[in-house]
Amino acid sequence: MGITISVEVNGTTYEREVEPRTLLVHFLREELRLTGTNVGCETSLCGACTVHLDGLAVKSCTQLAVQADGAKITTIEGLADNGSLHPMQQAFWDEHGLQCGYCTPGMIMAATKLVEDNPDASEDDIRHGLKGNLCRCTGYQNIVKAVASAAKAGGAR
Amino acid sequence: MSVLGSSIKRREDPALITGKGKYTDDFSAPGMLHAVMVRSPFGHARVKAIDIAAAAGAPGVAAVYTAANITASGTPGVIPTAWLLPNLKTPAHTLLATDRVRYVGHPVAVLLAESRAAATDAAALVKVDYEPLPAVVDPKAAVAEGAPLLYDEAPGNIAFDWELGDKAATDAAFSGAAKTATLTFRNNRTLPHAIEPRAALAAWDSENGKLTLTMTSQNPHVHRLLMTIASLGLPEHKIRVIAPEVGGGFGSKIHHYADEAIAAWCSIQIKRPVKWTATRTESNLTDAHGRDHWSTAGIAIDGDGKIVGLRIETHAAMGAYLSTFAPAVPTYLYGTLFSGQYDIPAIHVHVIGTFTNTAPVDALRGAGRPEATFAVERMMDAGAAAAGLDPAEFRRRNFIQPDAFPYQTQVALAYDSGNYPQALDKALKLADYDGLRARQAERRADPKGGKLLGIGLSSYIEACGIAPSAVVGSLGAQAGLWESAKVRVHPSGSVTVYSGSCAHGQGHETTFSQIVSDRLGIDMDQIDIVQGDTEEVQFGMGTYGSRSAAVGGSAIVKSLDKIIAKGKKIAAHLLEASVDDIEFENGEFKVKGSPGQAKAWGEVVLNAYLAHNLPEDLEPGLEETSFYDPANFTYPFGTHVAIVEIDPETGEIEILRYVAVDDCGNQINPMIVEGQIHGGIAHGLGQALWEEARYDESGQLTSGTLLDYALPRAHHLVTYELEHTVTPCPHNPLGVKGIGEAGAIASPAAVANAVCDALKPFGVDHVDMPFTPEKIWRTLQGRGS
Ligand code: FES
């Protein structure tokens, strides 16, 4: 009863048979062992599972793996370019935009898209743009700072 | 610039920002089974029968177990309470429920299957015959005549009845007072809601009779100890608990819950690795919640606006069973804080802890201290109103003065240091308090004033680094509250530190390395910090209560001092000088007053290991372990100011500004300190404005998902304006106090005071948190200013 799908993740194409009910996030974490994408709620409310899918930031707990058939996906593991950090990763590090780090992959994936769509994002734009991503540790202040500084540094890359 | 006190970027981050950090659920093991719990859907019910037959035969299911199986295995299977109070009722709490369930989420059976999906499917086939019973969910209703009873051995649902202070003196102060004020208020129940749900991977090695348990833990050694003495009964050396990256805790990952131990027991039983990961809903139903008090408090003042007495009676929910440190939270971590920053000659605190058909309540960011601060600071505003004084002026008149330390409060604590007026002044200046009050007066005078401006102060005190062990032992702690550190200097001079602290976002690898680098004069990249593994680290108490810098950091310093002392002996021998003439500075052992007479760090270390030329009686090697037991608590303090605007038409509240002046003593890494303050403030603002774990009468958690539980998001919050004062702690070697909880302790009261201040012209003296627009709107209906 499995369905075969083919997805390109971080530049590699994978063909796998999946149960139709498998969530994309579980496919990434369990099937491909890409555990950088985290699960915080499984109900599309926390953003910890955010990845890029065909150029959009999506919550991978809200998609079925079969829906991603033929898609191009980037996860946090694929964001750095040959070992050199993406400006958004660098900015999170520089500005202390993370504490426990659990929300961070999703936050960074959401933020890179946010800045790509709106390179001149104001503080308010950033705060509103990140409202789908929860962080319980940082109080958001340094996340907002990090995103603003990455935007300045050409964070869309 | 010294490495100590510098905002050095975190060494933890490169792994975490690239997705390489490994949290518990990221691990798996060959042959692993997945565990899923069957949980009570009722707040209170009798379990008449459990039929597992259909589930056991479902596809992919390897086993289904109930309490009967655990009993039959001979495993003790009980979960202990690790803080005992006089006359505390401690009804038995077992891993799986036997004949009664007492909260929604109470586990009654566990399924093991080849996949989590298969286990979840089959869980629906377990038939439990429940006979629902009436429930009680409110800590005050629990003690009412005729309330449903959770345990026969706890009449009136009372777990404990506890008092602190001098009742007679306090009553006398009230009878003789010029003015008094009384308020009744609620401290709303909140969910911890770390973004990472709890999880465990248990792997039983039957060859060696040894269990390895990777789990979401703030204190792996404490978890191991409790599993040895109570739940699992395995010898301590046969359990290895590993806390890998932990995705936030806020207290919720201190406690010994059933689930992780059930996973361990299952692995032993079935001889295969077993993984259990909570869903978000399971975490919200079963993680220990925070707060949940009803209180009535009074303040008594004399004709000069000086406080003469303070009293409070609190009903504190304990939930369906006593969680690990639960009894300490509304007692010793709460009642002892009632002097706040003030010189109060008579105080009386009375707390009744009650069983309720809810998730247990235990330590959550601040643990007792936010509740106490809320009460004290609300009463300060009530007292100011009664005295006809501005809240800032009323606080100033009652502060313990900077020259009065050490200061013995009427509620057991002896404050070691502080400068409260300085922090208040700084905060008022930063906020432009006078300007704000002028603006507020203008608006109030204007008949078309529009939005209501509110200004709230919270001058908090915190007691952290709970200690010394002998004292907490006499108060009922079933553990010591020291911390350990082993410093291993390798022959070539680099260092590994094994710390009993256990970070879950606090940045210990960075700050602890800063301490070592500063003390030994070696580079940060020559230092590694190991924590969170019972196999590598000697016993440790873990990370909670803002204790890691003050207690864990001090333990490291103590070991470093021993290392340096031994190094001096070796250097003295090599330099043919007297030990007393050797000083250690910038990584060099030098003879005082003889420039050029010196031995480098690396040379001394190497000599310690070569042992070719050591002083007589000196052992080779260079490794030291210390167990640091603090002399006292540490007492961070500060003043926060919340400035809010309320739309009287809709009841909506906007935080305009949030100003915080905190004093955590010396700062090892100011960037990390500020990050902790930000997070704490947001946590407290969440409680004040949005968060409430609400149960209906039957014991259903009606705000158990993120759809109905409003966790603060980026656009709800503002940029906090921070400043500091520095009053070093006089009794630990780093002069540090702790900062992880300060924000959460101060901010609920600051916001509550601001909201009530805004509503003052309407004759409102108090509104309960959370300040939802609906609640504010209803409060304003039918009232004119
Ligand atoms: S796990 Fe996908 S949004 Fe929370």
Ligand code: FES
């Ligand atoms: S850093 Fe811990 S949840 Fe965001």
